[in-house]
Amino acid sequence: MNKRILFCATIDEHFTSFHLPYLKWFKEQGWEVHVAAAGYLEIPYVDKKYHIPIERSPFKTKNIKAFKELKEIINLNDYDIIHCHTPMGGVLTRLSAKKARENGTKVVYTAHGFHFCKGAPFINWFIYYPIEKTLAYITDCLLTINEEDFTLAKNQFKAKQIVHVHGVGVDTERFAPILEFHKLVLRAEYHYENDTFLMFYAAEFNKNKNQQLLIESLPLIKKHVPKIKLVFAGDGPLIEHCKQLSKKLEVEQFVDFLGQREDIDSLLKMSDIAVASSIREGLPVNVMEAMACGLPIVAVDNRGHRELVSHNMNGWLVEKDKIQVADRIVQLALNKSMCKQYGAQSRKIILAKYSLNKVLEEKMIVYKNVMDEMEDVQWAVH
Numbered sequence: 001m002n003k004r005i006l007f008c009a010t011i012d013e014h015f016t017s018f019h020l021p022y023l024k025w026f027k028e029q030g031w032e033v034h035v036a037a038a039g040y041l042e043i044p045y046v047d048k049k050y051h052i053p054i055e056r057s058p059f060k061t062k063n064i065k066a067f068k069e070l071k072e073i074i075n076l077n078d079y080d081i082i083h084c085h086t087p088m089g090g091v092l093t094r095l096s097a098k099k100a101r102e103n104g105t106k107v108v109y110t111a112h113g114f115h116f117c118k119g120a121p122f123i124n125w126f127i128y129y130p131i132e133k134t135l136a137y138i139t140d141c142l143l144t145i146n147e148e149d150f151t152l153a154k155n156q157f158k159a160k161q162i163v164h165v166h167g168v169g170v171d172t173e174r175f176a177p178i179l180e181f182h183k184l185v186l187r188a189e190y191h192y193e194n195d196t197f198l199m200f201y202a203a204e205f206n207k208n209k210n211q212q213l214l215i216e217s218l219p220l221i222k223k224h225v226p227k228i229k230l231v232f233a234g235d236g237p238l239i240e241h242c243k244q245l246s247k248k249l250e251v252e253q254f255v256d257f258l259g260q261r262e263d264i265d266s267l268l269k270m271s272d273i274a275v276a277s278s279i280r281e282g283l284p285v286n287v288m289e290a291m292a293c294g295l296p297i298v299a300v301d302n303r304g305h306r307e308l309v310s311h312n313m314n315g316w317l318v319e320k321d322k323i324q325v326a327d328r329i330v331q332l333a334l335n336k337s338m339c340k341q342y343g344a345q346s347r348k349i350i351l352a353k354y355s356l357n358k359v360l361e362e363k364m365i366v367y368k369n370v371m372d373e374m375e376d377v378q379w380a381v382h
Contacts, residue, residue, distance in 0.1 A: 004032040005081045006074065009089040010054045012039035018168040018285065019085075020044060021356055022363060036073060037089065038066075054088055058127065063092060070096035074105075081370065083108040087115060087128065094135045101138060106370045109135075110143040111153070113282020113304060118148065133157055141370050145283040148303040163366055167283040169359030170292045170350055177294030177347060178269045186270035197228045197333045200271040200295075202264050202286045203278065205236030210277040210300070213320060215242060218251040220326035225333040228254055231271065233261040268293040272339060273332055276305060279320070283307055292350045296342035298328045308354075314345040 005026055007015060015023065015035055023045040026033050035043055036050040043049060050073055054066045074082065074097050082105055084093035090109045097107050115128040136142060136157035143163050144150040150164040178186075184194055192198060203209040214230060221228055232242075232255065239257060246252040261267065264286075268274065274290030274297050281287075281304025287297060288308060297315030299305040309315045318324040332339050 002030055002032045003080045004034065004077060005083065006034045006036060006077065006079045007083050007085070008035075008052075008070070008093040009037045009085040010056055010087075012037040012041045012043060012049070012051075014085055014089075015043055016041055021169065021360060025360065025364070034073075034077065034079070036070060036093075054092060056086075056088055058088060058091070058131075063088065067092050067096055071099075074100045079105050081106045081108060081367065083110070085110050085112060091131060091135060094138055098138055101140070106140045107138065108141045108143065108366070108370060109139050109159075110145070111149055111282070112145060113280065114149050114152065115280075118303065141366060143366065146303055146307045148306075149282070161366075161369065165362045165366065166353045166359050167288065168285065169356035170285070170288045170354055172292050172351060172355045174265050175268065175289045175292035177343070183270050186266055190267075190270060192229065192270065193227070195227055197225050197273075198231060198271040199228065199273055199275050199329065200231045200233070200267055200290065201275050201277070202233040202261070202267075202289075203276075204234050205232075205239040205242060207238065208279050209234075209236075210279055210320070211238070211242050212245055213277040213300070213322060213325060214275055215246050215249065215251065215255060217322040217326040217329065218246075218254050219249055220322060221329055221333075222251065222254060224330045228333070229256060230254060230275075231256045231258065231267065233258045233264060233267060235260045264289065265293070268295065271295060273298060273315075273329070275325075275329070276300065277320075277325070278302065278305075281305060288350060288354050291346035292355075294343040294347045296332055296339055296346060298325065298332070300325075308349065310345070310349070314342045314349060 023033055027045040032047050033045055034048040035046050036052045038052060038054045040051060052066045052069050053062045055062045070092055082093060082097050084090045094107055097105060101107050116125040136159040139159040141161040141163060142153055142159035143165055144153055145167045153162045187194060205211055243257060246255045268290050274295045276287050276299035281302050283304050297309050299309050299317055300320055301317040305317055309317050311317055316328045318328055
């Protein structure tokens with residue numbers, strides 16, 4: 001009989017965005033792969049897909065129904081491994097798998113950035129910290145994706161294993177630098193002039209991603225760099241607010257709102273730099289993809305960006321201050337050799353630790369150790 005694994009998350013888009021290589025790997029090893037999440041996407045490499053009405057908020061009553069359905073699925077299928085992701089996906093799945101775990105199922109949870117962290121609001125610590133601390137006792141392996149979360153978990157949580165891995169991995173063949181000639185061809189296809197300084201940011205428009213900060217920096221930037229364009233990819237609840245803000249500040253001609261896109265690799269390859277204004281990150285894929293494409297980074301200082309951006313090496317970390325943001329962007333715009341040097345360093349950082357092949361190797365070690373029923377241990381993959 002084939003071994004069987006269940007992947008769980010709040011929404012199914014989480015798997016199509018980040019985990020297809022891992023679903024594929026299990027299929028290639030002969031495993032039966034199941035997925036449970038909210039949504040109706042068709043996901044490759046999956047034998048069974050369950051739509052579960054999980055809500056992001058812990059206070060939504062639909063989560064009671066989701067818990068009951070998950071518990072029924074888990075008790076029915078006799079899984080060898082259950083790997084859960086996202087805060088509510090992790091909470092509901094681990095609670096639902098309690099009986100299965102007693103019968104030998106191994107439960108793995110990836111924390112894609114704890115909601116409680118240095119500088120996080122007190123309410124985040126009040127709600128999420130005790131939940132994660134308690135659920136660690138029924139977790140066979142807790143995966144963290146940055147050093148700050150790993151240190152916190154190692155010192156304060158009691159999961160059977162606590163492991164640091166380098167995110168979900170970046171496809172360094174798809175996301176790779178291109179020659180200057182090909183960059184010009186791409187710009188022609190997308191109708192951008194060759195001498196325009198392109199800044200790119202791919203993120204959902206929400207409070208945390210903080211696109212407003214970048215828009216507010218534009219009046220300062222255009223004083224020194226008249227041919228600029230801030231390119232946003234993504235959608236979300238605050239996109240209209242950001243559009244109105246760009247009009248209010250009279251910089252709408254310098255901003256492109258592209259909406260949800262499937263061509264992020266091409267958009268990155270024709271850009272000059274990547275910017276990231278988010279307040280909180282675990283280990284941001286958008287920044288890693290930009291670095292893999294050889295772009296320098298200007299990013300707001302947070303634990304996820306600190307993991308990736310080495311100050312004065314492949315970019316800069318800045319405060320949530322439009323003047324600091326503008327100063328660093330102008331500095332790169334006026335110094336092409338620095339742009340090139342920092343971009344090359346970005347690529348080296350990704351290849352050294354964060355490529356898909358390297359992270360896949362890390363995860364395979366984790367799965368093997370889980371199945372081998374290692375003794376209680378806390379360790380980091382470096």
